[in-house]
Amino acid sequence: MARNQLRRAVIVAVGSELLTPDRLDTNSLYLTQRLNELGVHVRGKLVVGDDRADIAAALLAALPQADIVIVTGGLGPTDDDVTREAVAAAFAMPLEEDAEIVDAIRSRFAARGLSMPEINRRQALVPGGAVVLPNPNGTAPGLWIERPDVVCVVLPGPPREVHGMFDTVVRGRLAPAAGRQGIFRRVLRVTGRTESYVDETASPVYSRWRSAAVPIETSVLASLGQIELHLAARAETAEAAARALDAATDELATVLGRDLVSSDGAALEAVVGRLLCARGRRVALAESCTGGLIASRLTDVPGSSAYVHAGWVAYDNAAKTSHLGVDRQLIDVHGAVSEPVARALALGCRKLAATDYGLGVTGIAGPGGGSPEKPVGTVYVALAGPDERVRVRQLRLPGDRKRVKFQASQAALDLLRRALIRK
Amino acid sequence: MARNQLRRAVIVAVGSELLTPDRLDTNSLYLTQRLNELGVHVRGKLVVGDDRADIAAALLAALPQADIVIVTGGLGPTDDDVTREAVAAAFAMPLEEDAEIVDAIRSRFAARGLSMPEINRRQALVPGGAVVLPNPNGTAPGLWIERPDVVCVVLPGPPREVHGMFDTVVRGRLAPAAGRQGIFRRVLRVTGRTESYVDETASPVYSRWRSAAVPIETSVLASLGQIELHLAARAETAEAAARALDAATDELATVLGRDLVSSDGAALEAVVGRLLCARGRRVALAESCTGGLIASRLTDVPGSSAYVHAGWVAYDNAAKTSHLGVDRQLIDVHGAVSEPVARALALGCRKLAATDYGLGVTGIAGPGGGSPEKPVGTVYVALAGPDERVRVRQLRLPGDRKRVKFQASQAALDLLRRALIRK
Numbered sequence: 001m002a003r004n005q006l007r008r009a010v011i012v013a014v015g016s017e018l019l020t021p022d023r024l025d026t027n028s029l030y031l032t033q034r035l036n037e038l039g040v041h042v043r044g045k046l047v048v049g050d051d052r053a054d055i056a057a058a059l060l061a062a063l064p065q066a067d068i069v070i071v072t073g074g075l076g077p078t079d080d081d082v083t084r085e086a087v088a089a090a091f092a093m094p095l096e097e098d099a100e101i102v103d104a105i106r107s108r109f110a111a112r113g114l115s116m117p118e119i120n121r122r123q124a125l126v127p128g129g130a131v132v133l134p135n136p137n138g139t140a141p142g143l144w145i146e147r148p149d150v151v152c153v154v155l156p157g158p159p160r161e162v163h164g165m166f167d168t169v170v171r172g173r174l175a176p177a178a179g180r181q182g183i184f185r186r187v188l189r190v191t192g193r194t195e196s197y198v199d200e201t202a203s204p205v206y207s208r209w210r211s212a213a214v215p216i217e218t219s220v221l222a223s224l225g226q227i228e229l230h231l232a233a234r235a236e237t238a239e240a241a242a243r244a245l246d247a248a249t250d251e252l253a254t255v256l257g258r259d260l261v262s263s264d265g266a267a268l269e270a271v272v273g274r275l276l277c278a279r280g281r282r283v284a285l286a287e288s289c290t291g292g293l294i295a296s297r298l299t300d301v302p303g304s305s306a307y308v309h310a311g312w313v314a315y316d317n318a319a320k321t322s323h324l325g326v327d328r329q330l331i332d333v334h335g336a337v338s339e340p341v342a343r344a345l346a347l348g349c350r351k352l353a354a355t356d357y358g359l360g361v362t363g364i365a366g367p368g369g370g371s372p373e374k375p376v377g378t379v380y381v382a383l384a385g386p387d388e389r390v391r392v393r394q395l396r397l398p399g400d401r402k403r404v405k406f407q408a409s410q411a412a413l414d415l416l417r418r419a420l421i422r423k
Numbered sequence: 424m425a426r427n428q429l430r431r432a433v434i435v436a437v438g439s440e441l442l443t444p445d446r447l448d449t450n451s452l453y454l455t456q457r458l459n460e461l462g463v464h465v466r467g468k469l470v471v472g473d474d475r476a477d478i479a480a481a482l483l484a485a486l487p488q489a490d491i492v493i494v495t496g497g498l499g500p501t502d503d504d505v506t507r508e509a510v511a512a513a514f515a516m517p518l519e520e521d522a523e524i525v526d527a528i529r530s531r532f533a534a535r536g537l538s539m540p541e542i543n544r545r546q547a548l549v550p551g552g553a554v555v556l557p558n559p560n561g562t563a564p565g566l567w568i569e570r571p572d573v574v575c576v577v578l579p580g581p582p583r584e585v586h587g588m589f590d591t592v593v594r595g596r597l598a599p600a601a602g603r604q605g606i607f608r609r610v611l612r613v614t615g616r617t618e619s620y621v622d623e624t625a626s627p628v629y630s631r632w633r634s635a636a637v638p639i640e641t642s643v644l645a646s647l648g649q650i651e652l653h654l655a656a657r658a659e660t661a662e663a664a665a666r667a668l669d670a671a672t673d674e675l676a677t678v679l680g681r682d683l684v685s686s687d688g689a690a691l692e693a694v695v696g697r698l699l700c701a702r703g704r705r706v707a708l709a710e711s712c713t714g715g716l717i718a719s720r721l722t723d724v725p726g727s728s729a730y731v732h733a734g735w736v737a738y739d740n741a742a743k744t745s746h747l748g749v750d751r752q753l754i755d756v757h758g759a760v761s762e763p764v765a766r767a768l769a770l771g772c773r774k775l776a777a778t779d780y781g782l783g784v785t786g787i788a789g790p791g792g793g794s795p796e797k798p799v800g801t802v803y804v805a806l807a808g809p810d811e812r813v814r815v816r817q818l819r820l821p822g823d824r825k826r827v828k829f830q831a832s833q834a835a836l837d838l839l840r841r842a843l844i845r846k
Contacts, residue, residue: 017642018467021456021608022653024447026791033444042442044477045470045478052465054488061484065477091683183445219440230445285736291722292708292715295736304738310746311736313708313718319733323775352746376775402723417789 006151006177008043009035010062014073014083015157016049027072027155027162034166036237039179040068050074055086063150068174072159075140077120084125084143088155089104093127102132102134137164144173181234184241188229188252191263191268191414195222198256203231205251214244224403226261227267232279240383258418268413269297275420276307281386281414284353286324286345288336289379291362294409309353314345321348323346335374337362342380343390350384357382357419361403363395365404377404381412385419425553429600432458432672433489435481436504437496438580450495450578450585456645457589460661462489462602469720469791473497476540478509486513486573491597492719496580498563500543507548509568510577514568516550524555527560539783560587565594604657607664611675614837618629621679628674637667647826649684649691660820681841690755691836692720698843699730704809706839707776709747709768711759712786712802717832732776733840737768758797760785765803773807780842781807782835786818788827800827804835808842 013034025047031375032137043065048054055074062069065367074083088095101124109116110312118207123140126132133142133153138161153170157416190198199220206218216233227260231248235241262271278284285295285308288382295311299306312324314380320326326344334340342360350358363379370376377397393415397407425530433799434455436448448470453466466488471477478497485492497506501542511518524547525539532539546563549555556565556576561584566577567777578585613621622643629641629652639656654671656665672686700708708718708731721727735747740759743749757763765783773781786802793799800820807813816838822831 010587019455019468020653021452021459022644024449024452026447029444029447032442036444042479043472045466051465057488058467065480175680221445223446232443286508287715289722290719291727291731292710292718292734292736295715295738296713296719296828298786299712299736302713302824308714308736308738310738310742311715311734312734313715313731313734315722315728315731315733316720319776321555351743365722387761401725405719405723 006040006174006180007179008066009040009068009070010044010046010066011042011047012048012055012062012069012071013157014048014050014071015053017079018047018053019049025072025097027157027159030159030163031070031072031166034183035068036183036185036232038171038290039182040174040175041081041179045246049081050082052086052089053083054104056090058151059087059090063152065334067150069150069152071152071154072162075123075142075154076123077117077139083154084122084127087143087152088127091127091147091152093129093145095125095201096289097121098124098126098165100130101126101141104134104141104164108139128157133165133169135161135165136168136170137161137202139284142169144170153244154380156399167388181236182238182287184233184235184238186231186233186245186249186263187265188231188249188256188263189268190227190256190259191225191261191410191417192230192261193227195220195227198227198229198259201251201255205255206231206250209248214240215250216244225407231246252364261414263383267297268275268410269418270301272420273298273301273304273307275393275417277303279420281356281420282307282309282353283353283357283359284309284349286349286358286360287311287313288315288320288345288361289365290361290405290409290412291315291365291403294359294361294412297409297413309355310349312352320345324352337364337374337378338393339380339382339394342382342392343384346382346390359403359416360384361408361412363397363404363408365401365408379404379407379411381408381415383412383419391415393418428602429463429490429597431489431604432463432467432491432690433467433469433485435469435471435478435485435492435494436479436580437471437473437494438462439474439503441470441496442472442504448495450580453586454493454495454589456608457594458491459599459606459608459801460677462605463515463596463597464602472504474658475505475512478827479513481681482513482575486575492575494575494577495585498546498577498579499566500540500545500562504545507545507550508578510566510568510575511550512538514550514570514575516552516568518548519551520544521549521555523549523621524549524564527557527564529700531562533679541742548666556588556675557585558588559591560584565592567593569676573611579845582760597822599845600728604659605661605664607658607661607668609654609656609672609686610688611654611679612688612691613652613682614648614684614833614840616650616682618643618650621650621652623683625675626679628671628678628681629654631673632667635667637663637669637813639671645774647822648830674791681844684840686835690720691833691840692726694780695725695836695840696721696727696730697759699841700726702843704779704843705730705776706782707772708784709772709781711738711743711768711784712788713784713828713832714738714788716828717784717835720832720836732778733772733773734806743768745757747775760787760797760803761802762803762805762815762817765805765815766807769805769807769813779809780839782839783833784835786827786831787823788831802827802831802834804831804838806835806842814838814842
């Protein structure tokens with residue numbers, strides 16, 4: 001392509017369902033990542049309904065803002081799919097039926113033993129002069145329209161089709177004229193620390209990288225039960241970016257120490273799983289207020305049957321005493337939500353399951369059950385380990401029931417993670 | 424307000440983080456629902472970065488498309504918060520410091536024993552002629568700018584502040600001039616049926632409501648493990664809409680029968696919880712492939728300690744035999760993933776916990792562990808009830824590990840739900 005560099009993109013998502021309270025356009029997240037890797041910055045995003053005039057108006061507003069406009073959605077076969085018509089109108093191109101596309105759609109149906117419904121002919125309409133982009137995952141082909149100042153790419157709406165077409169067709173066409181420097185990302189996860197602590201600790205490192213030969217921009221984001229560092233390196237190749245990101249990650253790992261959970265985006269439960277595997281250790285769980293969430297998170301990880309032996313959800317006091325051997329007196333004296341009971345739960349499940357580790361959790365997830373001494377959000381997590389020692393942490397967690405459960409599960413898994421890396 | 428009706432809105436979200444692969448604007452979902460209730464249709468949405476020229480350009484593009492433009496974000500105290508400046512530029516209004524706002528911000532800080540940082544003075548800048556909207560949940564006030572053809576409302580970005588300000592201030596100001604007919608929504612959930620079955624069954628009912636005095640539009644959406652019917656009634660008052668929605672829901676409930684889980688948006692686990700409560704029944708769980716997910720979902724519901732007694736996560740064979748009394752021979756003869764083992768798990772946990780119901784689940788969540796006879800996604804769910812009968816269902820579930828787990832948990836909870844409504 002003989003043209004200026006493509007640097008700035010605008011993404012236009014078409015679909016009336018994207019203007020209801022129930023649906024968000026998520027294709028733009030995937031497109032943004034891929035465009036960033038090509039050195040293309042996303043300057044703006046638009047969402048419009050299935051309306052010819054609105055789509056055309058959005059296009060006309062987007063074109064002067066960008067070198068690339070990517071439109072997704074509205075290429076289906078039904079009457080309310082009008083993106084083809086709107087694009088043709090915006091670029092003042094006539095719509096013509098493409099015989100090859102009709103044949104291709106007919107063959108797709110034939111392959112499934114079906115004959116093509118007449119209505120699908122609409123998907124073969126092409127603005128005269130547009131390049132047709134094949135769609136390996138669906139009947140609607142995409143369009144590529146080139147103008148001196150801008151490229152407009154039109155893709156279908158289903159995410160599988162967007163991903164497939166971008167990766168197989170669009171990326172290759174954009175790459176020769178795309179920005180020389182791509183943006184490549186990495187996510188570091190940290191637990192057990194506040195956002196401001198993480199920022200203070202990491203900023204001497206990441207501020208230096210901001211002006212390095214391969215510059216890296218870092219943002220610190222708090223999400224539930226963890227802090228994330230998002231690194232974005234700007235480099236000419238994926239390899240150069242990876243080298244810089246590796247070096248920056250190493251420096252950040254040094255200052256963050258054991259608070260760093262992962263630098264490849266892995267979730268805490270996956271990291272704990274890897275550590276248990278590597279050490280040949282197994283774990284059992286005795287959960288009260290988390291209600292099975294810790295076991296469920298651990299078993300979300302493929303291969304977890306190697307190290308998760310068994311779990312107990314001891315939701316009422318009788319379950320704690322009769323299934324896990326918690327002394328009834330402990331509960332009577334200290335209450336079910338107490339350090340001694342957490343300790344007994346951890347020891348109880350470890351013994352019953354004959355595992356290396358036992359995790360016990362008891363707390364008040366709310367909204368009911370709180371008291372002035374033990375308000376909603378009071379949680380005790382305990383870890384019984386192979387050295388017979390029990391570690392206990394008391395927590396005061398904010399938020400509603402689900403947030404308390406998740407944060408308690410984070411704290412319990414983190415306690416286990418720290419014990420495993422201490423070895 | 425003496426003006427034409429406000430019917431069409433455009434929502435502009437400001438924030439460079441919303442143009443990365445990691446973040447989506449979700450404020451627009453809340454705003455859409457609230458605007459729809461006022462009879463205002465959302466015609467389009469825009470996302471722009473923290474850039475003065477881009478924000479102003481977005482505003483100028485939005486204004487002719489809408490009677491109401493709502494801008495969120497970019498009202499913080501730092502240098503990259505430039506929405507105030509951009510709005511002032513777009514409307515050609517001078518920015519002036521508002522002494523009252525400075526005082527209000529100062530008091531907010533004082534109330535927490537802090538003195539106001541100088542930087543926060545920026546939040547007191549107001550385009551001359553704009554109405555200042557108080558923000559009960561933060562330091563940045565909002566703005567209301569009225570023109571003959573359009574109202575522009577500027578709100579901060581944090582969701583809590585957007586919700587609070589819309590409900591306490593903006594709604595009341597918009598209502599007098601808003602559309603006469605609002606859109607009011609209701610969600611019905613259905614389990615155990617395909618999308619096409621639900622659509623075929625429900626369409627004779629919902630097509631009639633499309634042209635009723637209070638018209639209701641219905642869309643059928645498939646989500647993981649359930650089908651949702653989204654009803655949207657257009658009416659002059661919330662009461663009139665509720666009456667129509669009640670009547671339509673009753674008719675749909677009749678044709679859907681026991682497949683209807685809820686008509687108030689309640690999740691399956693909450694519906695099961697209500698039924699257990701109402702019947703005074705308790706349940707125990709023996710989970711293999713779901714790994715605690717069913718227990719966790721049941722205990723996501725406030726008050727679940729009344730009916731969840733205990734759960735076992737029996738992830739390996741030894742756990743099934745030693746903790747739940749599953750006969751080792753059953754596993755040897757039929758395999759751990761089999762109808763007899765599911766049955767034994769259900770009976771085992773019911774007996775151990777002395778509950779009315781016992782749910783047992785065993786299956787292959789993948790990606791490993793499948794075989795030609797029992798491919799990944801093969802799951803058996805079993806329910807042992809007070810009548811000593813055991814009901815078992817065999818499932819072949821598509822998707823990855825997490826999807827198989829969730830669908831298996833849906834099937835198990837639904838088995839219990841159907842048993843409870845049969846009484």
